[in-house]
Amino acid sequence: MRKLKLFLINAAILTLTSLVIRTTGVFFSVYISNKIGALGMGLYQLIMSVYSFAITVASSGAGLASTRLVAEELAHGSHTGIKRAMRRCVCYSAFFGLLAWALLFFSAPFIGEVWLGDHRTISSLYLLSINLPFLAVASTFSGYFTAMRRISKNACAQIVEQFIRITATVCLLQLMVPSGLEYGCIAVVLGGSISEIGSFFYLLLLFLRDKRKLPNDGKSGKRLTPRLLGIALPVALSAYIRTGLSTIKHLMIPKGLQKHGGSPESVLAQYGMVSGMAMPVIMFPSAFLSAFSSLLVPEVTECNEQKRYERIDYIISLVFQINLFFSIGVCGVLMCFSNSLGDIIYHSQEVAGYIKILAPLAILIYLDNSVDSLLKGLNQQISAMRHDIFDLMVSIVLIWFLLPLYGIKGYIIVMFTSMLINISLSINSLVCVTSFRIRIFQWILKPAFGIIGAVAVVELIERFTFLGKVHTAASLTLSILLTCLIYYFFLRVTGSITSDEIKTIKKMLR
Incomplete structure (x- = not known):
């Protein structure tokens, strides 16, 4: 009961933090879209599709590895093992963070000119590469605090990062937007980079203070490096494939829309309205559930390590019940009030139409995030990655055929098909490894x-x-x-x- 109470308290802290961040994030997204327009949002989404792959290389499963290793050592009462595990995780993440920086920095001109087909993206890619090592190591600190159930540390770091991001970006936009669209994107990217580096130093200070409180109990963790590599490398390799396919998918979307008809500018604007304006509104309510998802990995990992299978089934049932009740309600609210939401937030009925159409995705996305966390906690992360890779391959094939024929409608069909495939496969894997039933x-x-x-x-x-x-x-x-x-x-x-x-x-x- 005490652990469940601690779980709920941590969930409440993360929920409140996530809600504050998502609320400010939506308003901030509106501010950015008003400053750089739908075309700028589309260009920014293209840049971020490449950056997401760079982040995957930088982290390479380090965050999950630190969460899992620390949770396992904590279950065995080994504080010395926790320290040794974190040293290895930091070295691992620093190596891959520097590798990701080198790859993105030196290939930025090629990516901007050839892959993205827009030279205005090159400067932003240079800037984004700088914070990759910081982001990679910060993920291990975040994983440590999650495993130790000290969620308030991560919550404070997120609030600090959001505050720095908004302050820096607003100032930079005021200075750089008059110089053109390229500089508007640079302002948004640079503001994000400054905030992520600031978040790293904040988490570093918190970790160093927290680490001093861990006693040297002499219980040293066993086979930490093989365990680290056994968790992180399979996840990393699968993530490279998954995120690489995701990047290819997002790069194909503007080109597929152009084949349907329309100038590059109008296509980018349409893509920006769906991905950069409508989807943040769809994802905003997930702030209430993201806390549970992030806490599920250490909670289920510890139960699985201790062979408490009845409790695992109870947690899974609770997750499904909360997710479905909440997401079905969110879907109904978004569909009913989409016109008012689009008009009040973006002053655009076109965005309102996309919100209404995409509202059912909330049910699939919210549930899929939690199911993936459950699978990772049960050491089924490879299955989760396999599902992602399969659905991305199907999505790429569908984009190739549907977008030239149906345009943005084809893209929406692909989004729904992709999520249905992913959640179906994930639930099937969960049912196979537990006695849970829907x-x-x-x-x-x-x-x-x-x-x-x-x-x-x-x-x-x-x-x-x-x-x-x-x-x-x-x-x-x-x-x-x-x-x-x-x-x-x-x-x-x-x-x-x-x-x-x-x-x-x-x-x-x-």
């Missing part, structure tokens, strides 16, 4: 009917009250909150959420 009626059908009913009631209320159909930010917030309350009422009435479950959670929190 309760379709209780976890899917009941909440689906519940959110439909809640939305219908709110729409009826809006016809006869001051909320009306033309939403302001305040009335939209009230309507969404009212929908959530009615949805919760439906879940209680139908028995999806029972009084015993609520009492149990309250008891844990006390």
Whole structure:
């Protein structure tokens, strides 16, 4: 019970932190899109697709390795083993961070001119390469604090990073946007680089202070280097393939849209609206669930190490129940209020249309993130990577054929197909290695009917009250909150959420 209470407290800290960061992130994204436009957002998304591959090379599974190794040593009560494990993880991540810097820095002109087909991206790639070693080592510190259940350290680091990012980027945009679109992208990239380097030094100081508190108990971890390489290298190799395919996929999208018709500028703008404007709104509510996902790896790892299989099944059931109740509700809210969200946030009904169409992706994405964390905790990370690689290969084939024929509609079809394949394979792997089973009626059908009913009631209320159909930010917030309350009422009435479950959670929190 004490460990479950600690899990919930850490989850609450991460949820609050993630919510603050996502909220400021959405508003910050709106600010950036207003400064550099949809075309600039599209160009920025292209740059970040290459950078994501560089990050994969830099980290090379170091974050997961530090979480797993520290959690395993902690389960055996070996504090000396934790210190030795972290030394190896830092050396490992520093090596791959420097390797990633060299690869991106020296290949930036080729990537910008040949792969991205836009010389304006080269300067941004140079700048992004600088912070790769810092980002790589920082991931090991973050993994350490996650495994030690000292989530407040990571939370503070995220808030510090977000504060630096926003402050630096706003100042740089004011100075550089008048010089052109290329400099606008440089301002956003440079602001991000400064924040990531600042976050590294902050985490380094926290880690050094925390490390001094670990006693030298003489229980030295065994075979740490083989265990580190056994966790990190398979993940890294699979991640290289997965992220490489993902980069190819994102680079193919603008070219496929151009074949359907349209200038490079209009295609980049359309791509920017979907990936850089609509998707952040879809992903914003996941702040409430991301905490559980990040904490699942050490929690399940420790239970698996101690062979507590009944508790693992309980955690999995809890994760699915919370995920599905929440994501189905989010999907209904996004679909119902998409027009108002697009108008208030971006002043664009075109973006609003994309929000409505993409809303069901929330159910698939949110659940997939948590299932992947569960699989990693159960030492099934290779299976998770295999699923990602397979669905990316299918996506590339679909992009090749569908985008020239259907344009942006084809891209949306690919997004849904990709997520359906991934989540289906991941759930199947989870069912194969545990005794967990999905309760379709209780976890899917009941909440689906519940959110439909809640939305219908709110729409009826809006016809006869001051909320009306033309939403302001305040009335939209009230309507969404009212929908959530009615949805919760439906879940209680139908028995999806029972009084015993609520009492149990309250008891844990006390």
